[in-house]
Amino acid sequence: QVLLVESGGASVQAGGSLRLSCAASGLTDSYRSYCLAWFRQVPGNEREGVVSAHSDGRTTYADSAKGRFTISWDNSKTTLYLLIDNLKPEDTAMYYCAAVACSPSRYESPPLSADQYVYWGLGTQVTVSS
Numbered sequence: 001q002v003l004l005v006e007s008g009g010a011s012v013q014a015g016g017s018l019r020l021s022c023a024a025s026g027l028t029d030s031y032r033s034y035c036l037a038w039f040r041q042v043p044g045n046e047r048e049g050v051v052s053a054h055s056d057g058r059t060t061y062a063d064s065a066k067g068r069f070t071i072s073w074d075n076s077k078t079t080l081y082l083l084i085d086n087l088k089p090e091d092t093a094m095y096y097c098a099a100v101a102c103s104p105s106r107y108e109s110p111p112l113s114a115d116q117y118v119y120w121g122l123g124t125q126v127t128v129s130s
Helices: none
Strands: 003-007 011-013 018-025 034-041 048-054 059-061 069-073 079-084 093-101 124-129
Touching (some): 003 093, 018 093, 018 124
Antiparallel strands (some): 018 079, 048 059, 093 124
C-alpha cells in the first residue's frame, strides 16, 4: 500500500522560502520505477501541476515553476522535497504530492497532469502574505 504524507506548509511573508516534503511509503515495495509530483490547488480552481520527478532522476517543471521552484530527492528516493524561493502571494494554495508507477515505456518524461496520478496525499497549506 502506497502512502504519501506532505509536510512543511506554513504562513510566510512574501520573499521568503519554504521547503515542502513528501514522504512516500510503499512505493519501492510496489514498483521498480515511479514518479512523484507536486500539485497545488486554490479553492475553485483546478489542480495545477508544479513539478514531477522520476525515480531515475528525470524531472518536468511547469513553465510557471521554472526559476523559483526546485525539487530534490533524499538518498533513498522515497522523500521528494520542493523548495520554493522568493514566495509570492499567488503561491498561496494547498500543495499536494502524488505518485504513479512510471515505466520507461509509458512515459518519456515524468507527467504533470493530475489525471495521470493514482496516489495522493492530503496536502499541506502554503499561505503567503504581502
